[in-house]
Amino acid sequence: MALPLSRRQFLLGGLALGGSAALAACGRPDTTPVSSRSTPTTSSLSDAKAAKQLSAEPISLDIGGIEAKTWGYSLEGGSPAIDITAGDTLRVEVTNNLPESTSVHWHGLAVPNDMDGVPGMTQDPIEPGSSFTYEFQVNQPGTYFYHSHSGIQLDKGLHAPLIVRDPNDPGDYDVEWTILLDDWMDGVDGQTPEAELKMLQSMGSMSSMSAMGSGMMMSHGSGDYMLGGDTGDVPYPYYLLNQRIPSACRTFTAKPGQKAKLRFINAAADTIFKIALGGHTLTLTHTDGYAVEPTEVSSFYLAMGERADAIVTLDDGAFPLAAIAAGKDDRAFAVVRTGSGEAPSATTTFDELATAGTFLIDRRPAESSLLDVGTISRTSDIELTGQMMPYKWGITVDGESGPVTAAQGQNLRMTIHNATAMAHPMHLHGHTWSLPDSGGLRKDTILVLPGESVNADLVANNPGEWAFHCHNGYHMSTGMMTSLQY
Ligand SMILES: [Cu+2]
Known part of the structure; x- marks a missing residue:
């Protein structure tokens, strides 16, 4: 299904909750006005029942000059990101416009069992052309996401941020950016997750010689000893930050000295990321929606399905935000800009990235x-x-x-x-x-x-x-x- 350009722009821009991420490409001078922290709109505060129409459908996604024919979500015809307040009842009518059955799982939320979105376990699959309505109260604030729980559909574009705001949050920050990390192959050069899965499974029937050869072909990086060396099974051509490849990356803008809240989500299927912001330490404040004792880190690992929130006071300049695809010799990338000057190169190395990454499991909870x-x-x-x-x-x-x-x-x-x-x-x-x-x-x-x-x-x-x-x-x-x- 071909989509009008406006729809694609919606999908691309929409990931930036709070509207604070500029769309300037890497390396280009950035004239985007400085953004300010998003405040909940009157409607979102008073909207005790957030009712939404979600479509799962074939889409054409521009990941930075490369068109991926994939499947994705569209919320009321626009960005699929959901932004609600704790205490709200979320009601989402999902219509399946895909050629196969699907489901929606609300990752991290303690929903009633029949709203959990696992086909064959908590519900029947949502068949093509039919709909299913999810409705539950959301009590725990934090950074979450939702995604398909059918087959390997997670490795297509069928995922989106779900931000639950805390009505008691003092909001001690000036700008807020949601950062969605992903590994990408679907609909580029004829690749699909389904074919990749078949290829991996077919290895079981190979002779040991050819299996060894295949194993060598599959060593698609130098490994990451922190993770035990073997860190992924799938060689992806691209790693995305808010749906963009590094050479056409996002630029997040703020003013020098402003405090930014960063909400990181790893929506990848086979990639652990190691994250660092050049010239800065990040103060980790939450993981998987829950507060931790604030801790400054130079870099940290974020595994598939994990989320982390961090606060950082921004220096003056243009800084690389890199998410290294652990063990795969590649990365997702963005630029954080508070001042003039040349944007860092998408392949730049910097001190924070060279530090031993911390694991979220090593954090301690807030009281x-x-x-x-x-x-x-x-x-x-x-x-x-x-x-x-x-x-x-x-x-x-x-x-x-x-x-x-x-x-x-x-x-x-x-x-x-x-x-x-x-x-x-x-x-x-x-x-x-x-x-x-x-x-x-x-x-x-x-x-x-x-x-x-x-x-x-x-x-x-x-x-x-x-x-x-x-x-x-x-x-x-x-x-x-x-x-x-x-
Ligand atoms: Cu596993």
Whole structure:
């Protein structure tokens, strides 16, 4: 379906919630007026019931002079980003204008089970031409996103930011930017995630010789020792920051000395990013929607499905914002500009990027984020299994194939052990864990490194069947998915 230009511009510009990201290309002088912090409009404050029409549809996406034929979301005909206030009831009627069935998952939000958007688990798939209405109250402020939970559709354009504002937020910042990171192949040079998945699965039937050859072809980068070396399975041609390749990147503008709030979302299917802003340290304030003890970092890792908020006081000049595709020798990129001067090159290296990245799991929670888990009344030993040859990933629960079970009201400790050679961002629906070894840090997506074990506690107070899976779309699609049931 061809789209009018205006529609494409909507999609591209719309990711910048608060309207504070300029669209100037990298390297071009930027005359965009300095933006100011977005304040909730009267309608969004009074709109206790945010009713929206969302279409999932074929789109043509300009990722910077390259046209990707893909699938995406359109909200009331415009940008798919959702911006609501905690306490609002969100009502979204999803119409499926795609040629195959779909679903919408509200990543990180503790919704009622039948609103969770997992086809075959919490609802029937939304068939082509039909609709499904999601409706739930949103109570937890923070940075979230929503995405398709059908097949490998996550690796197309079927995801968008979901920002939940805190009505009590003092708003101690001048500008706010939402930064959506993605790995991209769909609809460029005939590539599709579906074909990639088939290719990976076909490796299981190869002879060991050709499998080795294929393995060498697939070593598409120098690795990242912080993550255990092997950091991704798919060689993407592009990495995007707010839907743009580095050479046609976004420019975020502000005034020198202004405080910026950055909301980072990793919507990639197979890429962990290492993020840094040249000339600045970032003060991490939230992860997965929950406040942490503010900590200054030079660079940090953001795995698929994770989100992080940071505050930074901006210096005078033009600075590179880089998100290195870990282990893949490539990057997503943008420019932060507060003054005149030449824009940094999209391939620039800088000191902050060379620092050892910090992991979000090493942060400590703010007092306000703590969950009273009480005495653990049930434990479950989870093991992550699998490998590239044959391409098959899995989860065992207490030595069996799953699911994780509990009784309503129990305090459950899941001990997640990664027995594979790759890092896996493990995501649980309907809950936000409390991590006892991180002081009670709240996370809904935990990056578990090779050989590592992570304790993750929860209170079983939202009954249903909840997907529990790796947020690598290719791992999830080949077996690294089970559920929590009570
Ligand atoms: Cu995985």
